[in-house]
Amino acid sequence: MNLDFGQIVPYIPFMLEGIWVTLKFVIFAIIFGFVLGTLLALCKISHVKVIGWLADAYTSVFRGTPLILQLMIIYYAVPELVGYDISPFLSSILAFGLNSSAYVSEIIRAGIQAVDKGQTEAAQALGVPYNQMMKDIILPQAMKNILPALMNEFITLTKESALVSTIGYLDLMRRATVVGADLYRNFEPLLFVGVIYYLLVMGLTIIGRLVERRLRYSD
Template identity: 55%
Template sequence: MELHFDQIIDSLPILFDGIWVTLTFTLLSAVIGFIWGTVLSLIRISTIKPLVWFAMAYTSIFRGTPLLVQLFLIFFATPQLTGYSISPLEAGVLTFGLNSAAYIAEIIRGGILAVDKGQREAAVSLGIPYRKMMFSIILPQAFKTILPALVNESIALIKESSLVATIGVMDILRGAQVIQNATFLSFEPYIIAAAIYYVIVMILTTLARLLERRMRRSD
């Protein structure tokens, strides 16, 4: 077995540039997923039946169909249906944001339901408006409970982001593919790409642990 890491040294900037693309893509998708997921979770626990049915159907569809199919639908079908030429990065952020929201909605809903009902009853008895009660009392407590699950979803988002390479986004995986095509080497670029993903995930995990410890100390 012969390895030729020396032959891809000049091409490594392609991989390093892909890191910023991956991080930007993941951050934007996570923000969309968290905001929309929070809205969906609040809809799920509401008493307005049509909205509840919509949220249930939404989560069922996005959790029950392959992510890659969703990505292809948004990227290839959007120009056909709307006439708008969506960019690969836009399609990826939109797809992953909408998909992640379906999972985050269930995570947040579970966290909200795990909060002691006495908290709500006390807030109602004090005349605290529903919105203030939810965002100032219930959600902060729920967030402490669901933080590990949210971190796991973020980690999954980082790893699944490699799928955007299939529509031409120059992320880490796509950079490795470009290097493979230029050098005819497969192991070297892909093992480095895997190492980069691993380091990113470990950094995120470490930051999440520090945040979790700080939140525990604040209790």
């Protein structure tokens, strides 16, 4: 093996800039996916069957097709229909947010349904409005139970964020391939960003455990 990590030293600042570029769209995608996923979960447990069916159909489509296909459709195909070019940044947020919301909705739905039915019955007996009951009673309890699953989904989204390099978005992965093409050496820059991805995932894991511990002690 003829490895020379010294050659990538001048490119390290360029690759490190990819951390914020990656995290920027990942954070927006997580927020978008969580909000939409919560709304979808509420639709799935709604007594209005049509709304529940539409939410299930949405989840089926986005869970049943590859994420990279969804990304390509939003970035390449949708502009052909609407006549408007979508930037790689916005395309990445939409694709990852829409895809993540399908998984998040199932996680939240399961968490809501796992809450003791007695909580709902007691709130209804006290005349608590449905919206207030979900916001103040059911969802907070559900979140404590599903936090590990949610953190796992967010970690998966962070790792899969490398797919945006296929549409030219200058994330960590794209920057590594640019450096590799410039140096005609791919192993060193790819290994370097691989370590960065690993550290990002470990950071999210630690944050998730701290939040989970705090919620547990707040009971």
